[in-house]
Amino acid sequence: MPVDNQDIAQVAQELGAKFEEFKQKNDQRLDGIAQEKSKLAESVDKINGTLSELDGLKGQLEAILAKQNRPGGGGGDSKDVAEHKSAFGAFIRKGREDDLRELERKALNTATDEDGGYAVPEDLDRQLAELAHDAVVMRQECNVISQGGTGYRKLVDLGGTTSGWVGETDARPATGTPKLQPIAPTWGELYANPQATQGMLDDAFFNPETWLASGVNVSFSEQEEAGFSYGDGVKKPKGLFAHGTEAKSDAERTFGKLQHLLAGGTGLSADDLIKLIYTLRKPYRSGAKWMMNGLSVMACRLLKDAEGNYLWRPGLEEGAPSILLGYGIAENEEMPDIAAAAQALAFGNFKRAYTIIDRIGTRVLRDPYTNKPYVGFYTTKRVGSLLENHEAVKMLQQAAA
Incomplete structure (x- = not known):
């Protein structure tokens, strides 16, 4: 299914709204009385999981959009490439090896034995x-x-390599x-x-x-x-x-x-x-x-600095990743x-x-x-x-x- 910028913007908007809800619920959990904490913790965990899903979905949509916009190679296959594709197709469908074997001999491909595949x-x-x-x-x-x-x-x-400063006419001692x-x-x-x-x-x-x-x-x-x-x-x-x-x-x-x-x-x-x-x-x-x-990412979303600001921030702009203390995260x-x-x-x-x-x-x-x-x-x-x-x-x- 084709993806456009509006799809990404919609997911980013939902991600931002869900993060605001997450912060509100988590702050209530931290400040809540004992009997309320268990219920709020369950709600925070659920929203935290949704944030992971939305964050992942935004990245996937951006990757799909990038592939859609990637220019095609153009110019078609060369004769040698076309021959190889045709011979490989016959090998896959019917097991015909003669054309492939001949092509690899022409290419002087001696890296594998005759029975080592193609x-x-x-x-x-x-x-x-x-x-x-x-x-x-x-x-x-x-x-x-x-x-x-x-x-x-x-x-x-x-x-072990050493260096130093010298004047214009000073001697240059040997370095390490x-x-x-x-x-x-x-x-x-x-x-x-x-x-x-x-x-x-x-x-x-x-x-x-x-x-x-x-x-x-x-x-x-x-x-x-x-x-x-x-x-x-x-x-x-x-x-x-x-x-x-x-x-x-x-x-x-x-x-x-x-x-x-x-x-x-x-x-x-x-x-x-x-x-x-x-x-x-x-x-x-x-x-x-x-x-x-992924579980560690969810744990990092709960962290705050000394001023009470969350260390994790969602990437709400197209192409902008979610960050932790200003740096991207690889799961x-x-x-x-x-x-x-x-x-x-x-x-x-x-x-x-x-x-x-x-x-x-x-x-x-x-x-x-x-x-x-x-x-x-x-x-x-x-x-x-x-x-x-x-x-x-x-x-x-x-x-x-």
Whole structure:
């Protein structure tokens, strides 16, 4: 269904009205007598949940509108691309491999064995990448690059380079030697195996590429969100929050460990959130965001500053996100709930901290034998990740019970 600016404005108006009702009810809850508090708390929780739904709906409508307004590619497919699409379509529907095999031989594609499946067409690979971006919060917030192989490396400076001020004719003493360390991604292979009947594939109105993309996306996105958040690095990428944390400052901390700030209690407080913001160095605060799960967002909506102002503010203008203490919020349901000793909130510049690497070339192996009468499409993709800057993200760790 098409979306226009009026739809977004209507949701934003409802979001603003609901936030005013939320503030009124919550203030009554805080000031109410004991017998009224339980009833008011239930009302506040219900409105808080509605705020989450409206906030999410506004973001979804804005994303749909942005896609509608995105200019088309134009110019049509090149001859090679058209040939690949046609050959891949025949492979999906009928299992005809000869044309695909010949095209990959012409392209000198020797990265996989003859029985390792075939590369999906470029436009389908792009569609899969767009679906993954829309479904995986870590892809939206972190740096994402594509590589033709798995040889990506990066040098990081562990400190040691010195500098100073000199006059025009002063001697320039030698500076310290920088301590450079190469870092490499951890890689893993994602797989999905959506199933279709031959009758579905023979149907002229059935779009096998769209079906394949949607089926693969559901499987891949769930695995990627978990992997990029807390993956252990064994046959999968190492997640950003799996690198561990220390309470030491940036200058004292072991490279590869994030810094955590110890909260004053097992629950949230405005002072802890404000301190967490300013624990992050100023260069990283530009472009910084919060990251937490939905229940933590609801808990943050209840917080006030010393003057009684709510720390959370709804984004009522088109394109304006809801903010917490002036910074946007990324909801990641892989993050833990707020509890004793939990690290439920992160704050930082995720694009500077963590890089996700896609190896170009999703491959599909057609299998009409294993699960008759269904035809399986065993789809694989290589992905990797690495922590590039351990200073750019901070964690809030709640006090132990």
